[in-house]
Amino acid sequence: EPEVTQTPSHQVTQMGQEVILRCVPISNHLYFYWYRQILGQKVEFLVSFYNNEISEKSEIFDDQFSVERPDGSNFTLKIRSTKLEDSAMYFCASRWGAGNTIYFGEGSWLTVV
Amino acid sequence: DAKTTQPPSMDCAEGRAANLPCNHSTISGNEYVYWYRQIHSQGPQYIIHGLKNNETNEMASLIITEDRKSSTLILPHATLRDTAVYYCIVSPEGGASKLTFGTGTRLQVTL
Numbered sequence: 001e002p003e004v005t006q007t008p009s010h011q012v013t014q015m016g017q018e019v020i021l022r023c024v025p026i027s028n029h030l031y032f033y034w035y036r037q038i039l040g041q042k043v044e045f046l047v048s049f050y051n052n053e054i055s056e057k058s059e060i061f062d063d064q065f066s067v068e069r070p071d072g073s074n075f076t077l078k079i080r081s082t083k084l085e086d087s088a089m090y091f092c093a094s095r096w097g098a099g100n101t102i103y104f105g106e107g108s109w110l111t112v113v
Numbered sequence: 114d115a116k117t118t119q120p121p122s123m124d125c126a127e128g129r130a131a132n133l134p135c136n137h138s139t140i141s142g143n144e145y146v147y148w149y150r151q152i153h154s155q156g157p158q159y160i161i162h163g164l165k166n167n168e169t170n171e172m173a174s175l176i177i178t179e180d181r182k183s184s185t186l187i188l189p190h191a192t193l194r195d196t197a198v199y200y201c202i203v204s205p206e207g208g209a210s211k212l213t214f215g216t217g218t219r220l221q222v223t224l
Contacts, residue, residue, distance in 0.1 A: 004156075033211065043157060043200075043214040056211060091156050101147075102212055104156035 023092030135201030
């Protein structure tokens with residue numbers, strides 16, 4: 001069964017460093033998402049991406065965050081200058097078309113020290 | 114997005130049916146009811162969704178009331194591996210509609 005894959009599974013980074021989280025969405029999917037979940041808290045929407053541009057973003061998704069689909073298969077989330085409060089599990093998700101089911105990856109656990 | 118209300122936790126004996134309720138009294142006509150679950154800290158896993166008719170797949174059944182203001186997810190024979198947080202989410206179809214997660218129901222399946 002096709003799945004969303006994410007790398008790395010776990011990354012430890014120093015505060016102020018740039019981090020790139022990578023995702024390979026399900027082939028032929030057109031809509032892409034990033035969510036995050038701080039330990040013990042809810043899964044929170046960050047951003048949705050369609051047709052090579054951001055469709056919607058939450059207030060969490062500030063200027064420190066960016067997304068990119070550089071080569072037609074990968075979908076990346078960049079955090080320019082990490083803060084301690086960016087420590088969380090980051091989930092990538094994708095969907096084929098509007099209204100179809102959203103499928104999530106297993107997540108990338110980011111620890112900022 | 115319409116809000117949903119779920120009990121914070123439920124217990125179920127292994128082998129028995131787990132019935133997880135959800136209230137979504139402000140659901141709009143074009144909004145679907147989705148159910149996802151999250152096992153430990155894994156990625157949310159899609160279970161089932163529906164608009165107004167009852168739905169069944171290999172994982173579960175979804176019963177939606179006629180007025181669409183509430184629904185029940187049924188796991189017919191719960192196993193220990195079904196222990197997870199279950200999320201009921203309402204979301205419109207169309208566009209790049211996102212899912213908005215609440216706090217869900219923590220289902221504990223016991224021997």
